[in-house]
Amino acid sequence: MKEELDTSTKRENPDFPIAPARHDSPKPKQNKVVLFSLIALLLVGGAYGAYSLSTLSTLSPLSHQENKQMAGERAGQGAFGKGEKSAKDKIVPVVIAVSTQKALPIELRSIGNVTPFSVVNITPQVSGQLLKVHFTQGETVKKGALLFQIDPRSYEATLTQAEGHVARDRAQVEAAQANLARDQAMIGQYHANLRKDRAQAKYTDTQMTRYAELVREGAVSKEQSDQVSTSATQAQATIEADLKVIENAKAVTRGDRAAIETARGTLRADQGLVDQARLQLSWTKIYSPITGRTGSLNVYEGNVVSNTSSQPLVTIAQVNPIYVTVTVPEQYLNDLRRSQANGTLKLQALVEGRKAEAVKGHISFMENTVNTNTGTILLRASFANEGQKLFPGQFVDVLISMPPAGQSVVVPSRAVQTTQQGNAIYVLKPDNTVQLVKVKLGQSAGDMVAITSGIKVGESVVVDGQLQLTPGSKVKVQKEKAADSESEVETSIRSVQEVTDSVRR
Numbered sequence: 063m064k065e066e067l068d069t070s071t072k073r074e075n076p077d078f079p080i081a082p083a084r085h086d087s088p089k090p091k092q093n094k095v096v097l098f099s100l101i102a103l104l105l106v107g108g109a110y111g112a113y114s115l116s117t118l119s120t121l122s123p124l125s126h127q128e129n130k131q132m133a134g135e136r137a138g139q140g141a142f143g144k145g146e147k148s149a150k151d152k153i154v155p156v157v158i159a160v161s162t163q164k165a166l167p168i169e170l171r172s173i174g175n176v177t178p179f180s181v182v183n184i185t186p187q188v189s190g191q192l193l194k195v196h197f198t199q200g201e202t203v204k205k206g207a208l209l210f211q212i213d214p215r216s217y218e219a220t221l222t223q224a225e226g227h228v229a230r231d232r233a234q235v236e237a238a239q240a241n242l243a244r245d246q247a248m249i250g251q252y253h254a255n256l257r258k259d260r261a262q263a264k265y266t267d268t269q270m271t272r273y274a275e276l277v278r279e280g281a282v283s284k285e286q287s288d289q290v291s292t293s294a295t296q297a298q299a300t301i302e303a304d305l306k307v308i309e310n311a312k313a314v315t316r317g318d319r320a321a322i323e324t325a326r327g328t329l330r331a332d333q334g335l336v337d338q339a340r341l342q343l344s345w346t347k348i349y350s351p352i353t354g355r356t357g358s359l360n361v362y363e364g365n366v367v368s369n370t371s372s373q374p375l376v377t378i379a380q381v382n383p384i385y386v387t388v389t390v391p392e393q394y395l396n397d398l399r400r401s402q403a404n405g406t407l408k409l410q411a412l413v414e415g416r417k418a419e420a421v422k423g424h425i426s427f428m429e430n431t432v433n434t435n436t437g438t439i440l441l442r443a444s445f446a447n448e449g450q451k452l453f454p455g456q457f458v459d460v461l462i463s464m465p466p467a468g469q470s471v472v473v474p475s476r477a478v479q480t481t482q483q484g485n486a487i488y489v490l491k492p493d494n495t496v497q498l499v500k501v502k503l504g505q506s507a508g509d510m511v512a513i514t515s516g517i518k519v520g521e522s523v524v525v526d527g528q529l530q531l532t533p534g535s536k537v538k539v540q541k542e543k544a545a546d547s548e549s550e551v552e553t554s555i556r557s558v559q560e561v562t563d564s565v566r567r
Contacts (some may be wrong), residue, residue: 072189156528160522161513174458176386179384184209186368190346190366191367199357241314245276249311270287306327382448386441389441411423421445484500490522495537501517
């Protein structure tokens with residue numbers, strides 16, 4: 063090459079004499095260098111073509127033959143490649159799994175809505191000016207915590223007036239009782255007079271009988287006998303008067319008792335007014351009936367609130383515990399009832415769909431009828447929610463797990479393909495071709511799904527590579543993790559580098 067360069071230089075410059083070309087002495091060392099250079103170029107091209115073929119077969123959705131042709135063209139071998147094979151003759155690499163029979167747990171996944179355990183609207187029971195709000199909006203308040211203070215002065219005055227009436231009524235009751243005691247004492251005195259008059263009448267009766275015998279004997283005069291008889295009659299009249307006085311006194315005592323009952327009734331009525339006034343005074347301080355989170359404040363300090371207003375002052379939602387409502391298909395109703403009865407039902411709420419944020423709960427309510435429009439049944443699950451991971455109004459994934467009812471055919475869920483005719487699975491046949499089989503799915507658990515019809519135990523199903531398959535395609539079974547093609551390319555490049563270094567030496 064150096065001589066050719068010198069010759070061309072001499073031809074371009076007429077001042078230099080042109081020497082005759084020498085063909086009788088070839089350069090073997092230069093020819094050897096050229097030969098090794100060509101070999102090195104061929105090796106580099108072959109390695110690059112293999113790398114392109116591997117990359118295209120892995121990443122590109124094109125067919126295997128198209129990838130091979132593109133790789134051959136990049137390596138400079140497109141003119142010498144073989145003709146394209148037909149679509150049925152191409153071999154598609156796939157990964158398979160064998161269907162097994164096992165007791166697959168029943169797992170239902172549905173979307174649930176978080177609802178508060180209870181919601182309380184705080185409304186005033188008395189009217190007045192709102193003096194003080196003792197909480198911050200959105201704050202979690204404890205049961206019994208003071209929330210609002212309404213102006214209590216008018217209710218305190220009403221209570222004082224009612225208590226005055228009660229004191230007056232008690233005095234009236236005591237006066238009526240004193241009158242009754244006095245009249246009862248008078249009745250006792252009247253009874254004593256009656257007993258004295260009866261004794262006197264008995265004495266006069268005895269005297270009258272004795273004087274009557276003396277008159278018959280002539281010992282006393284008729285006039286003396288008449289005087290004794292008159293005294294006896296007067297004594298009897300005195301007794302009758304005493305009886306009338308006693309009856310009158312008893313009537314007075316009955317009136318005293320009625321007056322006492324009237325006074326007591328008035329006292330009870332006024333005592334009720336006192337209790338009502340005291341109750342209304344207590345309503346001027348509003349306390350939280352539950353532990354929960356407060357909402358937005360609707361009335362601020364200084365405004366006048368009314369007990370007839372329909373707008374609450376604030377709303378408190380109880381979030382510990384908390385409810386999650388979810389619907390499940392009616393076909394699982396018997397399994398749900400069976401698992402709930404024997405205590406094997408497990409329920410979890412996945413916060414934002416993450417398994418690590420799962421919260422365990424239990425079913426506290428099941429609707430008594432199935433919704434005929436949707437074919438589902440409503441469940442209400444209760445969660446402790448101590449960390450308050452669940453928030454009212456939030457949508458969460460609910461996972462319901464139940465023990466299996468029996469054995470079933472199980473395959474990986476990624477083997478199932480959705481077609482226009484329904485669910486189907488590619489099944490590997492003995493001649494290394496695949497057949498698309500329609501199947502019916504049962505319960506699923508994790509990455510496994512039960513097949514109720516279409517697949518038998520022990521059949522090989524395709525779990526990876528279905529996108530390049532059609533019914534009757536030829537396949538080549540590969541392992542789950544294929545070899546790394548980039549390492550092979552690196553090995554080829556390393557070999558070419560070693561050959562190049564030896565040529566340079």
